Amino acid sequence: MKLLEEGSELDGFLVGGCIHYGSMAHIYRVKYAQGAADPGFPMIMKVPRMTAGDGAENIISFEVEHQILQALSGPHVPRFVAAGDLERLPYLVMEYVPGRTLEHWLEQSERPSVDEVVRLGIAMAHAVHSLHQQNVVHLDLKPANVLVREDGGVVLLDFGLSCHAHFPDLLAEQLRRAVGSPAWMAPEQVVGVRGDPRSDVFAIGVMLYQLLTGELPFGDPQTDAGLRQRLWMDPPPPRQHRPLLPPWLQEVVLRCLEPVAAQRYPSAAHLAFDLLNPQQVRVTKRGEATRGTGAWTHFRRWLRAAGMHYQPSPLPQRQIAEVPIVMVALPHKDVTDATLYSLREAAARSLGTRPGARLAVVTVIGSGAASVAGDEDSETTAQRRYLTQLHQWAQPLESAGHQTSCHVLESGDTAQALLNYARGNQVSVIVMGAATHGIKWRRFISTVPIKVAMEAPCTVILVKQALPFEHLSESDVEEEEDWDVPF
DSSP states (O other), rough: OOOOOTTTTEEEEEEEEEEOOOEEEEEEEEEEEETTTOOSEEEEEEEOOOTTTSOOOHHHHHHHHHHHHTTOOOOTTTTEEOOOOOTTTTOOEEOOOOSSEEEHHHHHSOOHHHHHHHHHHHHHHHHHHHHTTTTTOOOOOOOOOOOOOTTSEEEOOOOOOOOTTTOOHHHHHHHHSSSSSGGOHHHHEEEEEEEHHHHHHHHHHHHHHHHHHHTTTOOOOOHHHHGGGGGOOOOOOOOOTTTTTTTHHHHHHHTTTSGGGSOOOOHHHHHHHHOOGGGGGGOOHHHHHSSSSHHHHHHHHHHHHTTTOOOOOHHHHHHHSSSOOOEEOSSSSOHHHHHHHHHHHHHHHHTOOTTOOOOEEEEEEEEHHHHTTOSSSSSHHHHHHHHHHHHHHGGGGGGGEEEEEEEEEEEHHHHHHHHHHHTTTTTEEEEEEOOSSSSGGTOOOOOOHHHHHHHSEEEEEEEESSSSSGGOTTTTTGGGGGGGOOO
């Protein structure tokens, strides 16, 4: 296929220089020709390669990206502008996002610090979770397709191999074989299963492994037999390459790389949660290991994989809904047993029978709370005391299928602290007490629960203590006064 000439005009776009020569497409800088309105951001044009030697997947992936890019929105994807006629000249015009791909960090002579890898992992997980919330699974996540903005946010690129739960999967229908980048492909993709959001979690795990060790966990296989090995084999633990890595981070990375999707993080939001809260990660032998899994274990997995039947992938939105992050906000003082009991019952109903759900128990204390309360203890001792109380409250809710963590936040603005926590940790449901006193002043003063309910990015459940409303009076509910703040 002949390259577009710089300075030529195509369908009202002025073509600039070619900035990328890829195996599946060429990318040009473009802008509107004279007289057209400025969109307010720079643009690029992506033109698929269609020479005699190029495979059918080039044009199919163009159709897929054209379909999916128009359906996506948000800060983690480039904005769609226009598309060309498939019969004449196919092209996609989209926003050009400045930044550096993840390849920049991999090309450095020194490995990035643990803190930087964690930061990149959180940003990737948030971007991927945003994609899954829109019922799209990327299925080709790799360093070249992860763009990091100057502000640290991540934009995902190249949706030619992606799958939208509500659109026909053209690649599955027309190619009938596994497609993707071999080094980052999840085991279920190898056997032709597309659309599982946990496949993207696997790819994030591969990239974290690369960033930490400089190695690919499964190499770069070029044969079907080489690809299939990841159905039963574990990679060498990262600490074998980099002994000083913290065990909690190895635990996170190796959980992403589990051969069976059900044993990975159930959603990218859960992965981000652990990266944001390393002190809450439960480290097992997997996190402490410095040597790889033995041959006997791999042999048993090989036997299991030989007869494995993969189930159809769940809808991404449904998968997320089945593994919510439930946040319970507890007042840290002046709260009755009835209120604590009612909050625990509401949390249990929200967790339901979902084995992958996570419970985050949160309380907010003012800065210097220990000294204000007359405690002689240090702030650290006060934090430990509050954490112990939260763990005691949560103990009846703990089960094998629910991971529980407790968090003490310090802030002078209780509502804002709860909102920031919910946004930063992709919380699905907030459970908190409903302040039932001061009803006649509600027109002028908004309580913390009302402010949280108005501004929260998720569902909020406001819980009254287990007493009939008509029996409540201002003196009965003094325990709720800590929730009151001026609106």
